[in-house]
Amino acid sequence: MAPLIHENESFSPYQSNASSSKSVPRESAKSIPSSHTGHLELVLSEAPDTLHHVLKMDTDGGALSGLGAHHILFHLCQFPPVDIFLDVTDARDGRLLAELVFSSQAIADPLALSVLHTFDHVLSSIRMSPDITVEEVNMCSPHDRQHITQLTSHVSESNERCLHDMFLEHSHTNPDAQAVVSWDGDLTYGELDDLTSRLSHRLVDLGVGPEVFVLSCFKKSTWAIVSRLAILRAGGAYISIDAADPPAYLTSVIQRANAKVMLTVAEFSDQFQGLVPNIIELSKDGILSLPKKVEPACTTVRPTNACLILFTSGSTGEPKGIIQEHRTYATAVRDYARILGLDAGTRMYQFDDYAFDISNNDYLVPLSVGGCCCVPHPQKAIHVLKQHMNDLRANVSFLTPTVAIQLGPEDVPGLKTLCIGGEPPSNDLLSKWAGKVKLVNQYGMGEVATFCTYNDQMSPGSGTNVGRTGTGAAWVVSPASPERLMPVGAVGEMIMEGPHLARGYLDQISRKSEAGFLQYTPKWLHELHPERASSARLYRSGDLVKYNHDGTLTYVGRKDTLLKIDGGRVDAIEVEYTARKCLSPEDSIVVDLLGAIDGVESPILTAFLYLADNPMNLSSKAGPNEPITFRTINDNHSVYSKVELIKKTIGATLPEIQIPTLFVLVDRIPRTKSNKTDRRKLHMLGQNYYMPQREAPSGGAGDGNPKPATGRVAPKEGPVPVSNSNGGMNGTKKRQVRELDATDDLQPKRQKQVC
Numbered sequence: 001m002a003p004l005i006h007e008n009e010s011f012s013p014y015q016s017n018a019s020s021s022k023s024v025p026r027e028s029a030k031s032i033p034s035s036h037t038g039h040l041e042l043v044l045s046e047a048p049d050t051l052h053h054v055l056k057m058d059t060d061g062g063a064l065s066g067l068g069a070h071h072i073l074f075h076l077c078q079f080p081p082v083d084i085f086l087d088v089t090d091a092r093d094g095r096l097l098a099e100l101v102f103s104s105q106a107i108a109d110p111l112a113l114s115v116l117h118t119f120d121h122v123l124s125s126i127r128m129s130p131d132i133t134v135e136e137v138n139m140c141s142p143h144d145r146q147h148i149t150q151l152t153s154h155v156s157e158s159n160e161r162c163l164h165d166m167f168l169e170h171s172h173t174n175p176d177a178q179a180v181v182s183w184d185g186d187l188t189y190g191e192l193d194d195l196t197s198r199l200s201h202r203l204v205d206l207g208v209g210p211e212v213f214v215l216s217c218f219k220k221s222t223w224a225i226v227s228r229l230a231i232l233r234a235g236g237a238y239i240s241i242d243a244a245d246p247p248a249y250l251t252s253v254i255q256r257a258n259a260k261v262m263l264t265v266a267e268f269s270d271q272f273q274g275l276v277p278n279i280i281e282l283s284k285d286g287i288l289s290l291p292k293k294v295e296p297a298c299t300t301v302r303p304t305n306a307c308l309i310l311f312t313s314g315s316t317g318e319p320k321g322i323i324q325e326h327r328t329y330a331t332a333v334r335d336y337a338r339i340l341g342l343d344a345g346t347r348m349y350q351f352d353d354y355a356f357d358i359s360n361n362d363y364l365v366p367l368s369v370g371g372c373c374c375v376p377h378p379q380k381a382i383h384v385l386k387q388h389m390n391d392l393r394a395n396v397s398f399l400t401p402t403v404a405i406q407l408g409p410e411d412v413p414g415l416k417t418l419c420i421g422g423e424p425p426s427n428d429l430l431s432k433w434a435g436k437v438k439l440v441n442q443y444g445m446g447e448v449a450t451f452c453t454y455n456d457q458m459s460p461g462s463g464t465n466v467g468r469t470g471t472g473a474a475w476v477v478s479p480a481s482p483e484r485l486m487p488v489g490a491v492g493e494m495i496m497e498g499p500h501l502a503r504g505y506l507d508q509i510s511r512k513s514e515a516g517f518l519q520y521t522p523k524w525l526h527e528l529h530p531e532r533a534s535s536a537r538l539y540r541s542g543d544l545v546k547y548n549h550d551g552t553l554t555y556v557g558r559k560d561t562l563l564k565i566d567g568g569r570v571d572a573i574e575v576e577y578t579a580r581k582c583l584s585p586e587d588s589i590v591v592d593l594l595g596a597i598d599g600v601e602s603p604i605l606t607a608f609l610y611l612a613d614n615p616m617n618l619s620s621k622a623g624p625n626e627p628i629t630f631r632t633i634n635d636n637h638s639v640y641s642k643v644e645l646i647k648k649t650i651g652a653t654l655p656e657i658q659i660p661t662l663f664v665l666v667d668r669i670p671r672t673k674s675n676k677t678d679r680r681k682l683h684m685l686g687q688n689y690y691m692p693q694r695e696a697p698s699g700g701a702g703d704g705n706p707k708p709a710t711g712r713v714a715p716k717e718g719p720v721p722v723s724n725s726n727g728g729m730n731g732t733k734k735r736q737v738r739e740l741d742a743t744d745d746l747q748p749k750r751q752k753q754v755c
Contacts, residue, residue, distance in 0.1 A: 117143035158499035182375035199230035200297035235298030321506030332450035346371030349394035472498020586612035
């Protein structure tokens with residue numbers, strides 16, 4: 001959906017609607033010279049303190065209290081090219097008539113109807129309660145609330161089981177089936193049962209039991225699976241760590257988890273001497289030397305006990321410790337296998353390192369259905385990946401889009417199901433894989449076991465559509481307040497509900513994260529699904545999404561990538577996505593704000609640009625631990641031309657405020673441990689680069705030090721030029737008409753309306 005709307009009027013969220021409406025004619029008159037250039041989406045706003053609108057008021061009659069007009073004419077983009085506009089006129093019988101004309105390619109019929117219902121609802125709310133603030137306007141109409149009730153009707157029953165019991169079920173019924181096939185040894189279900197049973201008794205002797213956290217440190221190996229299962233059977237919860245992490249990070253994790261036992265191999269044991277009292281080096285002979293016992297190692301572990309702690313990046317700079325319970329993963333694993341159609345014939349390839357959350361899925365899912373875990377060599381080179389997938393006869397795998405694009409169906413003919421996630425897939429990837437395998441786009445986070453949503457109907461152009469929920473329900477709320485539902489089609493923050501949510505965070509350091517688990521049940525859940533309200537688990541994700549009319553969700557970006565500048569908001573993800581249209585797949589761009597920390601000047605919208613074919617990269621080491629090099633672009637014609645193309649591409653579809661005015665060339669983009677863009681680090685380094693040089697002339701001449709190349713866009717006089725790239729109103733024009741309930745005199749009613 002891409003309706004073209006231009007005017008962007010900012011109000012204080014605490015300003016009353018009566019005072020806000022009085023400023024509209026005055027501010028609209030100021031914007032007439034540029035009112036033909038459209039952008040943004042809908043009359044609805046993802047920004048909690050900004051009301052996006054395109055209002056033109058003809059005050060043909062006497063001024064009315066509250067609305068200030070007797071005959072009101074509203075136009076959304078009254079100047080072409082437009083995809084949607086709304087005409088509201090006085091029907092002269094005490095009602096207003098709203099007519100929405102729209103392009104069938106821009107907005108679907110059900111969503112167009114939702115727009116009219118929303119307009120009717122918002123207008124009525126303002127008319128009846130003119131003294132409420134902009135922030136208090138509830139934009140979710142009864143029509144949308146009914147639709148949202150249907151979309152959120154399914155939440156799975158909790159699977160009240162322990163994870164190791166799901167494995168034992170198959171080890172008892174089919175002990176000779178292959179459980180693990182690996183570069184360092186294969187195991188049947190019976191052999192895996194025996195090894196993990198012996199080791200679990202040893203762990204209990206060392207004090208492991210329910211709510212005791214045990215460290216597991218391995219490269220890709222059969223023994224990582226043995227380690228995890230043994231810890232679970234001992235009643236404990238495992239923490240997978242990477243020996244290559246910085247010592248300070250590892251020390252913090254060990255101390256915060258109060259871990260007293262570690263399972264590892266001889267290669268890593270010396271590294272943790274003095275940090276962990278009990279270190280067990282695993283080997284097959286060593287485990288087989290332990291006594292074999294018939295009785296379970298632990299009989300007190302329950303589905304409500306912790307099964308693992310996942311440490312992942314947090315907004316505070318400290319890793320978050322997320323506690324998952326047996327029942328949360330048991331529920332998610334059950335539903336995941338059902339959705340993907342997995343069974344005893346499943347051979348799941350383990351690609352990700354064990355410190356990442358998806359690695360839990362890679363072994364728990366196949367072992368829960370009687371399938372096989374395929375463990376490759378730790379080396380991840382593409383040619384090795386192809387060979388190992390084929391040698392291990394893997395038929396299911398999860399890969400990041402960055403890796404999947406480097407493979408083709410012809411490289412791994414035995415692969416039947418490819419799951420992707422972690423970042424939006426490109427159209428090239430979708431064209432390559434869609435229709436050749438069962439392609440599933442997964443979307444999730446560490447606080448939710450396995451996944452939040454899935455899209456198994458992928459095709460070129462659907463990369464940001466993350467599909468439907470599989471276990472829980474997804475809610476879209478105002479980023480400013482989880483108490484306010486957003487209409488269908490409006491961008492808001494996603495709240496996840498369901499039994500597959502983690503218990504919570506390990507400690508106060510983790511709980512400092514901006515997103516987090518709700519400690520109360522919002523009013524809308526009591527109203528729409530009262531039967532679930534008392535036991536609901538809810539997580540506020542910090543991700544911006546929107547519901548599509550068919551019930552799928554579109555991922556928009558992170559709430560923390562919304563940048564405030566000059567009283568407006570810029571979505572960094574949207575700018576980056578638009579800019580990539582003119583970049584090669586190997587290039588990267590990251591948008592951020594620099595400056596303004598000392599109050600001397602306004603912030604500068606900045607683009608950090610990595611160009612793969614730039615000569616500066618050839619002379620740079622550009623390793624992950626090497627300093628990032630910044631360069632000017634003014635003396636490089638080819639790079640300057642690329643920057644001009646980027647600005648032109650962004651300006652063709654986005655407003656001028658979203659065009660970066662500072663471009664900084666870098667020799668690499670920093671990455672987090674999970675291979676995502678490290679925006680925090682890049683911002684810090686960018687500030688250190690920019691602030692000392694902001695008074696220096698750009699161009700890099702003089703002292704030989706690199707200067708930031710601003711590429712600033714000078715303020716333009718007169719109207720903003722119209723871009724032809726939008727192509728006018730494409731598709732079939734349709735009309736939706738709705739009569740708005742209004743009194744003859746439109747006098748405001750004083751009672752407050754709460755929805």
